[in-house]
Amino acid sequence: MIYIKFQDLSEEKQEDLLQVSREHVTHLYGESIKKYVEETGADYENLIDEEMIKNLYTYNFVFNI
Template identity: 35%
Template sequence: MIEPDYNNLDKETQSYLHSLSKKDVERRFGRQLWEYALKHRLDYDELVEEETIRNLYNYKYVFNI
């Protein structure tokens, strides 16, 4: 079995997966991240970006060859 690494994908695919992950993170954790950012005086966009990248490595990839 081949286990793909996110870093080995082309730029267009990486960008697409990043945008999907960001939408997913904002949908699932947006309110919690916003409250955490306010409470700790952090940048909300930076928190979302960090969670987006973490979320990418939780995806299951399926390739049709």
């Protein structure tokens, strides 16, 4: 679970959440994505970015108001 203060949804905080998600995706799926990129020639950064955004929807957020 990720705890967030409701008033702290600044652009900086959103970027922090995206960075956490990116690291999580890279750790979990990095090798399989690299293998897929080698086989298909797809863009690694675009695939990571897509998975990073999808991954955000799997998190449980708790907002403190």
